[in-house]
Amino acid sequence: MREGSKWETRLAWWDGKFRSLLLDLLIAFFAVAMPDDPAPWQQWVLIPGNIVLFCALLLRRRFPWAAVIVAAAMSPLGGTDGAGTAVVVAAYTMASRRGPSASTWGSVAVIGAALVVRLLLPETGRLWEDGLMTVFLGLTFGIVAMVGMPTLLGLWLYGRQDLLRSLRERAVQAERERDLLAERAVTAERRRIAREMHDVVAHRVSVISLQAGALTMTAKDQRTEEVAEVIRVSSSAALSELREMLRALRDDAEHPGGDHAAPTLDGVQELVADSVAAGADIALELPGEMPETTSAVGRAAYRVVQEALTNAGKHAPGSPVRTRVAAEEDCLVVEVVNGRGGGATVVEGSGYGLIGMRERVTLAGGTLQVGRTEGGGYRVRAAFPALEPATA
Template sequence: MRLLLLDACLAIAVAGVLALEALNGVSRPALWQLTIVAVLVLLLLRRRFPLVTMLAMAVLAWFAPPAQLATIFTLYTVAALRGPKWPAAVAVVADLVVALATYQPSDLRGWEVVGFVLALTLLLPLLAGLWMHQRAVLVDALHDRADQAERTRDLLAERAVTAERRRIAREMHDVVAHRVSIVALQAGALSVRAPDEETARLAEVIRESSAAALTELRDILRVLREQENEPKTLPSPTLDGVAQLAGDLAAAGADVDTEVPDPLPQVPEKVGRAAYRIVQEALTNAAKHAPGAPIRVRLSLDRGKLVVEVANALGASAGLPGAGYGVIGMRERVTLAGGALRVGPDGSGDYVVRAVFPLAGGA
């Protein structure tokens, strides 16, 4: 649109100059009004059909010499759009033929003037157009190089991420999987040789939990090693598994009180997954930092929102090592699901993890 407005202004200006020359008696041809209209149309079409417009302008200038003013801009357009190729040469030859056929001085002084005029009307627009063409080619080349550099950077980053994921997968397989496998084997052996039924039951719980951890770890390793053309995803934990989490911890000897609505509400997948992980992390922290303390797990609906709450009495820590990222991870999960998280003592001697998730249509 901007170029069209520029061409329109240029065409009107050139047509105005030609009209003033004709009115002042400068080489006023027959039907000079049609000449001005033709110049207007050709200048507006010069970017779409540069060479055809140049040849038409040369023919028009042959019969109406004042129209040669418009050939300057047309020649520039041909050189700028086509570059140092045969269309530019044809345009120069056509303009030169028309100029020499129109102006034929009889003395050396006149030829000097004609040569100077030709240098201004031919060489300057030709060189300016070629310079603009080379500039456009250079800008396109720089854009291509920038795009190629960006693609190369993305490819290197992707390769680095893939290599790091595989390294993490190897470390998890060699360290974590090995340790958990030993726990599962020892728990299985203990359940067989247990001196009493209670010890056998607890050993079996440990073995089942270790086996479940190995299964989840195997899925995680598969995701870490996945190829781009073979997408895999982890089995998504849902709200239905919250009661099972609390039941597994209670089977291991913990004092867990679970309160969930029946039936469970229908929640979006990301909300169910976040709620499951929140309860899982909160139960782990409670067992780690306050072993033997009563734990309360509660799911409820409050004005179109899902409330997940895990509370435990404060007690002595079991001394188990931790990474220190549990609360950070819970907060990130809740935020991604569109909810809010509050963690800390509630003033009555309990440590409370409370997450609130808006449900579809309830927020």
Template sequence: MVRRWTERARAVWRWAWRYRYTLADVGYALVFFPPVVTGMVLAFSYGERFGWGPGALPELLDETSRIAAVIVALQIGLVIPGLVALTVLVRRRRPEWLMSASLLLVALFGNVYAAPIALYSYAAWFTHRWRPLLLWSGAHLVALVAVYSFWQPVLIPVYGMMFLAFPLLFGLWVGTRRQLVENLRERAERLEREQHLLAETAIVAERTRIAREMHDVVAHRVSLMVLHAGGLEVSAPDERTAQAAELIRTTGREALSELREILGVLRGGGDTAPTAPQPALGDLERLVDSARAVGVEVEFGVTGTPRELSAQVERTAYRVVQEALTNAARHAPGAAVDIRVDHGRHELTVTVVNGPATVDGVVPVPGSGYGLVGLRERLALVGGTFVAGPLSDGGWWVRAAIPVTPAETPRTVEDNP
């Protein structure tokens, strides 16, 4: 209940903040309507002394009764302030309308109560129009002096300061402050854009350097490995050695192809993904066959009901199996590996278990030490969980649970043995 009311209050606040200027115009119109009406009443009361108020109408027009004159005066006293209120609503789009209405009120009725909002609005929202502002302010001052010289000359300096000078100066201060804040905001945005450009330039330079280093070190040595494997395949003394050399050559060429794609992305400085097909669950059989070809004993099975999965989920599952097989071959040579892929209702579970090493004297392949860290990051991106650790018999196990969205529909695929 409290949360719902809080959300409603936030929605109302966002709406009010979005239309804050329109609401301010409506507020100004409502606030200044009563003073303008009061100014009309005072104007009629002062006008009777000079023979043109409602009380003097019967002397000018004998056919009009005093009651009718009062009714007409009331209508005028309400209609004119209503029209002024309408001009207040468009004060930021049509400031000359409000200025004209305020000047006519001062010149015809001595009503100065619309002048503050008119002068303030023009000074606050149109700070670059100095000449029109000076003309409008001077016209208001001349009208004030001309009217109140006959009524109350003593009020001229008081009304001039209260209804003309103070609103004008306050509007100029508000407009200058708004313009300064906008300039500072624009400058901050420009500096932020420049910082982003400098950062992007530094990133492109770093990408180019990394691509150059990878090409000079990794690509060169892998190319030599492929060439040597090709030569060994041609001159192999037996068929088994030739098959092993062919596997090494094929694996090396695939690694070079992927490396070239990565180098192209780094050198180009873009975020475009490689256009080559990315590995999926359907490629696990080929990955397992490659591991078996080099002498790794692998058991692979699929349980559950397979379904159409997103490319990100399938690629993540493939990378988990690939990294687990690589680690098993690196740290536990000769160990048997068991791979299980379970298609659950809400998640895809990949479990890889390998036993202890059974072959001694094998020189371990150097690794970066970031394989498991990278898998945890991959699983975190898809909202999954990743667990890895040693077993009591000296082996190692890896388990990854990848969430599956309900929209993914099952498909009929026979389980692998």
């Protein structure tokens, strides 16, 4: 827990603010000031009463009724400005904490009655000597100044805080609704993409798989049969991967128990073997023990090799390709180098292969280098840092 959170928890009775505690301490000290020359009976009453009043004012934010009752009880006995301060603070506290409720109006009645008693008692008020009008004016001024104005100020503060709280709740609600609408829009777009992929890509790959299977059965020579079988197996694997992607797009989650597992670094050898079976000239160099990686790094490395081999077959058909996977200085290095192509390809590229490759490598925390070689070929090199140590 942060240090600020600890202080806020300890000062919860003072709204989590240290300055509020200091203000209440100052008010409580001022309110318990003794008269200049207290009578003997006042000393016996005021000393324990002021202790209770001090505690009540110190905890007024948490227990406003305690402050009201103690201040009202001590008001006829105070004889100083401190007792008036306690009454004003108690009235303001109840109004600002409870708002226009029965508690506020009840505190107004209690404090008003205490002020009437204080102003009318001969020992404290001495107003009867100046006539009835003086008594009336004194009562009116005392109640307005010490009860009415603090209560109105507290009600105004309560209304302002309630308005700010309402505005904050509306802002949070609006932000929550905006996020919900954005999430719904993303979900709808994902499902639309899934439908398009299913209707277009899945259908065409299925046709390729069926045609390759038929060619395998009717091939007149061994080589044609082998190539057709490679096409059929590759298209079937593509359908499985596409099925998993469609499921992820629709459900917004990956299903590890699906029909097709996510590709890893161990699948590079099988990937190269399928390309060699299709007639590609690929040399694969692997370490004696395949290094252990995270699933993200293994998947990104596999996709780099897959995309690089695809690009070599499209842009440099028939050229020799060298694929290397190695661990260099705590980094996993994947490198694919192809020579100059001697023929033309009929497969049109989308132009997003290198972009997607770079995005995958970056998300896995690696770096990608691509470019021409001295012999006119092409080189793709991906390095992934923070390689996990291999287990024995």
